Amino acid sequence: MKITSIETIHYRGGSALHFGPIQYLWVRIHTDEGLVGLGETYPHPEAEKAVIHESLAPMLIGRNPLEIDRLWADMLLAVSYSGWGGAEMRAISAIDIALWDLAGKVANLPIYQLLGGASRASIRIYNTCYDKVDFLTDSARLAEELLASGVRAMKIWPFDPIAKETHGQYITPDLMERGLDPIRRIRERVGTAMDVAMEFHGYWNLPSAISIARALEPYAPMWLEEMLPQDNLAAYRQLAASTHLPLCVSERLMTRWGFRELFANQAARFIMPDLCWCGGFSEARKIAAIAEMHYLPIAPHNCGGPVLHFASAHLAANATNLYVLETVRQHYLDEYTGLLTKSLLPQDGQLPIPNGPGLGVELNPEILGHEKATIQRTAS
Ligand SMILES: [Mg+2]
Structure with missing residues (x-):
């Protein structure tokens, strides 16, 4: 051929x-x-x-x-x-x-079969909240809606507007309270039924990130994602030493060599490759294997297009060290509509494993x- x-x-x-x-x-x-x-x-x-x-x-x-x-x-x-x-x-x-x-x-055969077969019957997901319900003002309602659909983990980024005001260089007690408000209201409304990942998009300097991480500790978030930029991974080690909360890094790293220092400095507890960025299946499976060698789980980044959604499901079906897969209901319910021959929708908080051959779409x-x-x- x-x-x-x-x-x-x-x-x-x-x-x-x-x-x-x-x-x-x-x-x-x-x-x-x-x-x-x-x-x-x-x-x-x-x-x-x-x-x-x-x-x-x-x-x-x-x-x-x-x-x-x-x-x-x-x-x-x-x-x-x-x-x-x-x-x-x-x-x-x-x-x-x-x-x-x-x-x-x-x-x-489906791709997950070529990778070594399914490691689970369906895939645990969380919802990234690019959504018509705004988590800044309605986080508790959003959490309730997601729980009602069976989704038991969500990701929000309430500190981003603050980082844009201060260029991520400082945070005051007032601003800290504003940033904490959405997760506090989720905890008040639904208790610990909802796991909450906190996303920071790499906007903060190290001392601000340390302050925010410590302020979040009472709310027990699922992880703190990309608090710092990714150009100096050694700084992540200092951040990790300052808090008991787990760090997630990073959708923006590419190839096994790009992740090498992160594995070496033991700063991250969740490894987040994106199939469309890190080098495809060939590289993501190797990154997952290296993560497994360090007893670390992967949480693949899946916040792009509809083919990435299917591809991520194949990787997540196979990886023995999967923690959880990202999904975005705004994408699979709305933006992907009509683009592919099939859709891949969660059922009770779990994504089904796609049928092949290949991607199956x-x-x-x-x-x-x-x-x-x-x-x-x-x-x-
Ligand atoms: Mg992210």
């Missing part, structure tokens, strides 16, 4: 609850046997598709798509001179997901001709 062409579909759609207007970049790898593999990345499609068409497609076309490890290493080499840490690795991630989808179609054919879709193809 040979790769004959690589196609990108840049889709400008969705609402704008975060990152500005939502854009996805889908990749389709075509073969001489007629099978097509589907992948995805985000959130900067123009940069990612330039890497795919200019640097990756010319070295992939004519190659056997089943030699996934060889192709991954060769793709890394193809971009390594310019540095692989941004759009380059996001592009490789999209291609890698499409190669695993193709391999599953050839084997007539395709782009909705109508999307290919949609006015919001721009298609580019590189062929032999």
